Amino acid sequence: MKSATAPKSPKISFKQHMLQAREEAIVQTVNRLLAEKGFDAMTVDEVAQGVGIAKASLYKHFPSKEDLAAAAMVRVLHRTQAHLQTLPAADAPLDKLKATVRWAMEVQLAGEMPSLPSQNSSLRAKLMENAAYLEALVQVSDQLGGWIEAAQKAGQINPQLPAIAVLYTLFARACDPVPGFLQASGQYSDTEIVDWVLGICFEGLNSR
């Protein structure tokens, strides 16, 4: 699948490397700001200031604010894919799902989980046009979806639930406001919070 480009000259490679590094710095800043304040409250001026370049330079790399957000979402989806691949293949599907939700909540509590409004329509439209975003999203969804169905067949996850409902529930844990509120109360450690919310997610609120 790799394109048959000519052997890379050092100069071009160096330039490309610089370019990539700059863009990575931009996306990292966007990611942080999206996690801190969300899409609407984040301004392009803040991003430029955070990266340390002029706003017009930003627009040479990304044609719109929506594309900045999309890039941050692609980045976190790629981080997710990388996490998924660290999970031992021998683990039970349920354990992999739990580990993934745990990881996502830790990312969120670390202030590194970008959050987009689930309502903003112009943003959603742009995301749905973004091939890189869609591909990463589908790939993560397929991976998780496979584990969900396996866990349901194994009787570990309630087989009466549609798999899509389970998938949405897991995705929703990644942007759940509850961990953040508990963290903001200042009374509990991140470890406690993650354990509780993870328990609530899989075991429910009820006593067993």
Add this chain to the structure above:
Amino acid sequence: MKSATAPKSPKISFKQHMLQAREEAIVQTVNRLLAEKGFDAMTVDEVAQGVGIAKASLYKHFPSKEDLAAAAMVRVLHRTQAHLQTLPAADAPLDKLKATVRWAMEVQLAGEMPSLPSQNSSLRAKLMENAAYLEALVQVSDQLGGWIEAAQKAGQINPQLPAIAVLYTLFARACDPVPGFLQASGQYSDTEIVDWVLGICFEGLNSR
């Protein structure tokens, strides 16, 4: 607690009634728009157009966009209080909590649950200055909190969880994106969706 006003003259009463009706119409429109598009995407122009009055007239009733949102939140909290009082006192605390979450999800699926960004700081600041909002919020929280602790003592809700974590989890169900996504897929009835999400909330994703 009623103020000792002079016996109301018909004229004043009528005027006041008109005023209240107009404000109720405003808040109802705000409520709908907040449910549809959220605080940031809602514009004051839309509200004015929805009510059928000029924007400047809106500002005679409510001094800012944030105050509009606060009024909608107070309205939904009052609706919640009214719902809480319909619950039979004889019911077990756990059943009352379940019925309340079910009710909130039905309101949400009906497009009547206003949603505010949990991040917007200027909005949160204004809300925290709003006495009516705070009072209603505290009253609802106290009511639910009491039931939560009772259910934990009765061994119906996991007593190892801090009550505040349970409370936040229940509040979060009222603005959970999962029911809306399932509804948007068009494959399931509202009844199914509510049953599933309610089950996930209390029983968890796992099989029992």
Add this chain to the structure above:
DNA sequence: GTCTATACTAGGATAGAC
């Protein structure tokens, strides 16, 4: 591809007549 400076618009809020 970086900068400074600026265009353009949306949208919250207000002035002032009635």
Add this chain to the structure above:
DNA sequence: GTCTATCCTAGTATAGAC
């Protein structure tokens, strides 16, 4: 308390020089 007309800030995006 309602209206029309307007103000003004914030914020996305771009022009044009280097």
